[in-house]
Amino acid sequence: MTIELKKLTKRFGSLTAVDAIDLDVGDGEVLCLLGPSGCGKTTTLRMVAGLEYATEGDIYLQGARVNDLAPRDRNVAMSFQFYALYPSLSVAENLAFPLHADGLSRAEIEQRVKRISDTLQLDKILTRTPGQLAEGEKQRVAVGRSIIRDPQCFLFDEPLSRLDVQLREEMRGEIKEVLQDLSKPTVIVTHDQLEALTMADRIAVMRDGRIEQVDTPHNVFQSPENLFVAGFIGTPQMNLLPATLTGTNGHGTADFAIAGGQSMTIEVDPRIADLAQGANVTLGIRPRNLEISHDPAPDGISTKIDIVEPMGAETLAHLSDGQHDLRLVADWRVPLSEGDQVHTRFPPGATHVFTENEQVLRSAP
C-alpha cells in the first residue's frame, strides 16, 4: 500500500467532515473519491496533501506516517479544482515551477518541460500566460504541472469540473491515458459518477464523511452495498420501490406487497429466505433492466405512462402506479405513448433487495 488512511477524521468545530475512514491505494492504482458536495471527499484529499491537519487518525505515504509533515515535505503532486496556475508565469514557467525545489539543471528542466508539453500537446502555447488560455488548455497545464515531477502520489481535485461537456469527454480519455503511464498511487476527487466510472480502478463512494462502498467501477454499479450507493450511481437513477415481504417460495422467489394494494412475485437473492415475513424492504431495479408487457403478469405491477422522453437510441419513460414513480429505459423502437396502461416486469436476478437498515440483503451475521 502506498497511500494508507487509518481511522482518518477531520472535524471543523462541531462538524465532522470526515468520519474515521479507512482507505488504501496501491502503486499505479487510480482511486476516485466520489460523492455529493459536502461529503468530505475534498477534505480527505487535502489531508493527504497536508493542506488540512487530520483531527484524528493516521496517514501513511509509502509506509511512513506523514500526519505531521508540511505539504512540501510529503512530496505529493496535486492539481487543484481552479487549476491554480501562477498568473504571472508563462505556461513553460508554470510547468517548470515544481522542479525548482529539486535543484535541477536548466537543461534538465527544459528537457522535462518539453517531454510533458509533447505528451499533453502544450508545445504551441508554452509562451502564453494562463490569462490567454482556454479552459481546456489551463486544465492540461494544471495536469502537466502535477505530473512533471516524481512525487509519492498524485492527487487531483475535481480535475474536469470546469470544462464543458464535450471537452470533458475528450479530457477524460486523455487523463486516463496519462494516468496509465504513472506507476504511482493516484486519488481523484469528483462528484461526477461518469468521470469516476471511466477513469478509476476503484471507486470510494462517500456520504457525510463516511465511505459507503469501495470497489471496482463494475461492482459499485452492479452490486451496490446499500441504498445510498444504489441511488447515487447510475443514470437515470435506480428505481427504489418500498415493499413488504409476504412470502417466500424457495430458490429466491418471493412475494411482495406494494403500498397501494398491488403485489408481485419475483425472483431475487436466495437469502431472502432469511428475512421474516412482513419485513419492510426496498426493491431496487435499474431503469434499463425493467421490462414491460401489455398483458398482466405476476412478476410486476401495472402502471400508467406519465411522460415519455426520447433520448436518441433509447427512450426514457416515467411510469406511475398512483403512489410510486418508476423510470424505464427502453430501446427507441419500443412503442411507448403517454397515458397508456402498461405492466412492468422485474426479470429474475435484476432486482436488488435492501433491508430496513438500508443495507443490501446479506446472510444473517
Added chain:
Amino acid sequence: MAELATDNLGTQGAARGGFGAWLLDPKRRGALLVTPAITILFVMNIFPLMWSFGLSFFNYKASSPRVPSFRGLSNYERVLTDDKTWERFQTTAVIVGSSVLLQLIVGFLLALMFAKAFPLRRIVLMLVLTPMMLSFVSVGVFFKLFYEPTFGIVSYVMNLFTTEKFVMLGSPAGAIAGIVIADAWMWSPFVMLLVLAGLVSVPKYLYEAAEIDRASSWRTFWTITFPYIKSLLLLAILFRTIETFKLFDIVYIITEGGPGSSTETIAVFLYRNAFQFFQTSRSAALAYIVLFIVIVLTNLYLYAVNRRAQEAN
C-alpha cells in the same frame, strides 16, 4: 391646489403662464438644478484660475496700487533661472522621496501584518488607520509638540540616552527627518490599505499550490504575491508622490520652512512669495509650473489606473 400636487408641475404651470412656471419647464429644469453648482465652481475656481494664469504674464503685486504691465514670459524665465527655485525643488524632492519610501516600507509591513488574522485585528486596524483621518493641522501640531526641545516626548526619550539637550528641528537634516516622519506617520496607513487590498485578492489556492510545489517563500512572494500588488504599489507611489509634492500644512506648522530655508518645500516657498512678499505674478508663474508637474504626475497615475483596470479584465 390639486394641480401642484401632481408630478407634472412645470407643464401645468406653463399653461397658466408666469416666470416661475416658465423656469420650471422640464426642458430647462435640469439646467436650472446644476446652475448653482456651476456658478459657485466658476466664481470660486475657474475664474480665479484663469485670472491668475493671466496675472502670471504681468508684473502685478497685490500689495501695490501700481497698474500692472504686460511682461510676456519674463516671470517664467525669472522663476526658472532663480537658484532659489531649484533649491526648493531639491528640498521638496528629498522630502517626497524619503517620505514616500518610508510610507511604502511601513505601509507594506503593516499590510503584511494585517493580511493575517490575529486577535483584536479589527480594532488594531482601526487604530492604525486613524492618522489618515486627522487633519494636517492637528498632525502638524502633534509632531511640533513631540519634537519640542524642553518638554516634547522625543526629546525626553533621547535624554534618557544622552545628557545633551536634543533639538530635533535644530539641524537641517533633523528638521527634514522630523517632517518626513510626521508625513509618513500620517500616510503609511493609506499605502497599507492599497497593499492590503492587493494581498487579500490573491487566491488562497495559489499559495497552497506553491506549498505543494515546494516553492521557497522568496519565490512564492515574487511569483504569486508581488504580481498581485505591483500595480497597486505603483498607484500608491504615484498618489503619495502627487500629494507629498504639494505638502504645505505639516511643514508650515512644524518648521515654517526652517532652520534657514532647509525645509522650505515648493509649496511653502510659493506661499511665502505670494502672501508674505506679495510677488503675485511671479508666484502665479511658479504655481503654474507646479501645476504642470502635478498634471504630468496625475496622467501617469491615470495611466496606471487604466492599466490595472485592463489587467483586471
